[in-house]
Amino acid sequence: MSIPPRQAAISIRGLRKAFGGQPVYSGFDLDVRRGDILAIFGPNGCGKSTLINMAAGLLATDGGTILYDGRDVADVRVGYVFQNYREALFPWRRAADNIRYPLRLMGLPKPEIERRLERLATSFRVRFDLHRYPYELSGGQQQLVSIMRALAVEPEVLFLDEPFSALDYETTLSLRDLLQAVLKEIGVTTLLVSHDLEESIVLADRLLMLTRRPTTVADDVPVALPWPRGTAALSSPDFVAIKARCLDVFQAAVAA
Amino acid sequence: MKTLAAPVAGAVGFILLWQVAVWLRVADPILLPPPAEAFTDTWAALVRGTLALDTWRTVQRTMLSFLIATAIGVPLGVALGAKESVYRSVEFVVDFFRSTPASAMFPLFIVLFGPGESTKIAVAAFGAALVILFNAAYGVINARRTRVLAARIMGASGPRIMADVLVWEALPQILVGMRAGVSLALVIVVVAEMFIGSTDGLGHRVINAQMLFESGLMYGTIFVAGALGYALNLLFLLIEKRFVHWAGR
Numbered sequence: 487m488s489i490p491p492r493q494a495a496i497s498i499r500g501l502r503k504a505f506g507g508q509p510v511y512s513g514f515d516l517d518v519r520r521g522d523i524l525a526i527f528g529p530n531g532c533g534k535s536t537l538i539n540m541a542a543g544l545l546a547t548d549g550g551t552i553l554y555d556g557r558d559v560a561d562v563r564v565g566y567v568f569q570n571y572r573e574a575l576f577p578w579r580r581a582a583d584n585i586r587y588p589l590r591l592m593g594l595p596k597p598e599i600e601r602r603l604e605r606l607a608t609s610f611r612v613r614f615d616l617h618r619y620p621y622e623l624s625g626g627q628q629q630l631v632s633i634m635r636a637l638a639v640e641p642e643v644l645f646l647d648e649p650f651s652a653l654d655y656e657t658t659l660s661l662r663d664l665l666q667a668v669l670k671e672i673g674v675t676t677l678l679v680s681h682d683l684e685e686s687i688v689l690a691d692r693l694l695m696l697t698r699r700p701t702t703v704a705d706d707v708p709v710a711l712p713w714p715r716g717t718a719a720l721s722s723p724d725f726v727a728i729k730a731r732c733l734d735v736f737q738a739a740v741a742a
Numbered sequence: 743m744k745t746l747a748a749p750v751a752g753a754v755g756f757i758l759l760w761q762v763a764v765w766l767r768v769a770d771p772i773l774l775p776p777p778a779e780a781f782t783d784t785w786a787a788l789v790r791g792t793l794a795l796d797t798w799r800t801v802q803r804t805m806l807s808f809l810i811a812t813a814i815g816v817p818l819g820v821a822l823g824a825k826e827s828v829y830r831s832v833e834f835v836v837d838f839f840r841s842t843p844a845s846a847m848f849p850l851f852i853v854l855f856g857p858g859e860s861t862k863i864a865v866a867a868f869g870a871a872l873v874i875l876f877n878a879a880y881g882v883i884n885a886r887r888t889r890v891l892a893a894r895i896m897g898a899s900g901p902r903i904m905a906d907v908l909v910w911e912a913l914p915q916i917l918v919g920m921r922a923g924v925s926l927a928l929v930i931v932v933v934a935e936m937f938i939g940s941t942d943g944l945g946h947r948v949i950n951a952q953m954l955f956e957s958g959l960m961y962g963t964i965f966v967a968g969a970l971g972y973a974l975n976l977l978f979l980l981i982e983k984r985f986v987h988w989a990g991r
Contacts, residue, residue, distance in 0.1 A: 577988035
């Protein structure tokens, strides 16, 4: 999919990365449009997480560029939600203090910090007590706190690394509904890594299917389903058609 | 009540066994007095104030060496743990001296610090500091990588990550090290009181009672030393529970 440079929030060119001599990426290109939610889907070990970790600046690249409106990731406000919320939250701080933490690092004044905290709690319809410690919350509540912490800084780009994979289906459904509503409202450019095809389609404006290593793009699927996409959307003919197309591509990519 | 029942039964059983051994004359009554006699002798020494003073002196020495050990071991351990390559290079030396019986170091420390009070404190602090350092370093080395990454992506600098993440991650292990350290400090202090020119302290009292054939007092002093070690361990367990409420959850 070709995107005019002025609309591209993220622009990856000639990305290279190898692990132990085994190339994962050798000359990978990708543009992501501002405000889009891009889901990245592919077989195990194809380097989905590697890609967003390099994009987020957590992992060094071996070559190529990843630019945000021409800027390096160090100059961009990013939010990152880890797969394992248990190991990502700070258990010695209360849930609210976990969310306040990045805001304090930014040196924001106290009233502004409290304003953002309250606004997030309203957006996500938080009904549990944020004054509790993370380990006193359920898995879904903990991941919600992680998401709030990532969004508190009002990021220009949000990274979600399999955010629901450690949660049960019921929790995933409700958290997914909340997340898509908030992301579409604030319009943040988002990279979502998922190994769940249904989740990838439901949350994404665009779905990138990756092949086995060395990783290339197997298919670039626009997801033009109307928002919001509730549980009913899962059985709409358009959804089913996209899913069928993706499954075919996936099977071909894995077999290849 | 139920939780207390088992240990109380164990203690009563132990005293009964002791009494039975006395009745059966397993050993000379001079060497093995009945428990009641040991208790009265010990109580009398406590009331006279001599044993109370000895206990207090031992507590003082243990706490002083423990504080010195903590002040050195925690910051040094955290700093070394943060640079794993540096820690690996000193690990052997730390491990070696951690495994060396502290009592073997007495002569060296007497040469360094003289035969007085400071030697007892120094040896105990040395032994405890190594245990605390080792635990603090491992606490930092084993910090969850995800939390460090999370702090980094939120814009935390190196020193901030150290203060806001690594120290907290290591805290449970640091407290385990401090608990082991205070126990070791007590052991070394009591031994030092026996053999490095002392006029007070539980170690001094035990060996003195033995030489004067005050067996009742000797047993009593041993039990006071045991109670002290047990109480210190319990105290640190309570501190751990209170201050690292998140550990293992």
